Amino acid sequence: MTAAPLPKARLRGLAQEAADLVREAIFAGHFPPGSPLREVELAAALGVSRGSVREGLALLEREGLVRSVWHRGTTVVDITAQDVEEVYAVRAALDRLAATSARRTASEGQLAELDDLVGAMSAEIAGEASGPRLLALDIAFHDRIYDAAGNRRLSDAWQAVRSQVHLFQLRRVALGYQHYRARVVDEHRELAALLRSGDPATLARRAEEHVHSACRSLLAGLGG
Amino acid sequence: MTAAPLPKARLRGLAQEAADLVREAIFAGHFPPGSPLREVELAAALGVSRGSVREGLALLEREGLVRSVWHRGTTVVDITAQDVEEVYAVRAALDRLAATSARRTASEGQLAELDDLVGAMSAEIAGEASGPRLLALDIAFHDRIYDAAGNRRLSDAWQAVRSQVHLFQLRRVALGYQHYRARVVDEHRELAALLRSGDPATLARRAEEHVHSACRSLLAGLGG
């Protein structure tokens, strides 16, 4: 029998905790792109030691959210057009593999979860739509695909770009998300259908196109 | 003008240094798969503090060479068939993207470097062939393709599987590498040619097949 996960199993350590707090602060816009993340400041603010903050920042660097250089500290990544193109090129390659893998390995329960998420997106749009909430559902959808692929290395590679994707899209959504709102449900519903019973070749192509269209939309929103 | 890299720019810190030493020790077989890497031991052996060793082990974990769990230490990864399949599936996706990207962005000088590496492989085979040296040339070849692609996120993702690929192939080569030796030059020569002037679609296909054939060869060598 699966024991329900206890309230807050403190099995993560202060570094993970610190990383989570800083990441949320970055997503909330509290640390604009390019702003420095000083270890002593964060240590004092979070009430932990500098060592733990340092380790947490290393985790965030692994996610691509911050960048640190020798003896010059760590700063929040900035968002240039090249950054967006790089991240989305890698994501397209990973999503393609995840989709084709999940096509073979996904269980019925996992496919049902995808349908549930599409339903949640639809409900979110029907009501008082919240950009960040809709975005969270979008990313959760792709998280499940990676889970279903059952490839730990692939999931790790996704983790290395996931936060950057989240950050980019958050900035885009803050400027208006009518286009995003109009397309997100249909595109994900199609992906879910292709995962259930689609030609692997067209699934691979559509998975890549899904990312590329998001990339173009992002570049248009940031550049114009 | 580009200043020649000084003898040993100590711009890397003890953590990087410790990570390099431990990585080489793993490649040399000094730490068999599954063996624990105790921080105090390594700190004493390398003459640095435990903090630096800890940070270095975190770098190695980012490369996928070791795996650490909360309050239970870090151990060298073991090589199961599933691990090989996972790593090579991700590598195939990344190599495909790297090849198609480099097809557009590679400079003439970078293409010439690839030809030089193919020549070096050929020379290595003609003489007293060394498995590890041949393998180093193989990986260097792919490193250059990733460099030529000009996508930092893509190179980072490659770094996350590169060491595992190196480790797997080293173990394979130790058991005999006649098949590898017979094919490596021709396959890489074809890739270099396709990068110079090939149809993008066939380049993408051949890049994937190159990885898949290496994966099959590896599985056959480890399983049988």
Place this chain on the structure above:
DNA sequence: CGATGTCCGGATGTCAACATTCGGACATGA
């Protein structure tokens, strides 16, 4: 005899202080 509780060695997680390095401000000289 099997299950349970307790204890202990060893290893990791965390912390605060010391050493090193960087970038810029200021002063100096051609």
Place this chain on the structure above:
DNA sequence: TCATGTCCGAATGTTGACATCCGGACATCG
């Protein structure tokens, strides 16, 4: 005025010691 050299503050890199946690061995009890 521009270039160069020196100095200083601040932030990071590094260290050793303390606190916490895990796993197994032993003893105890039903």
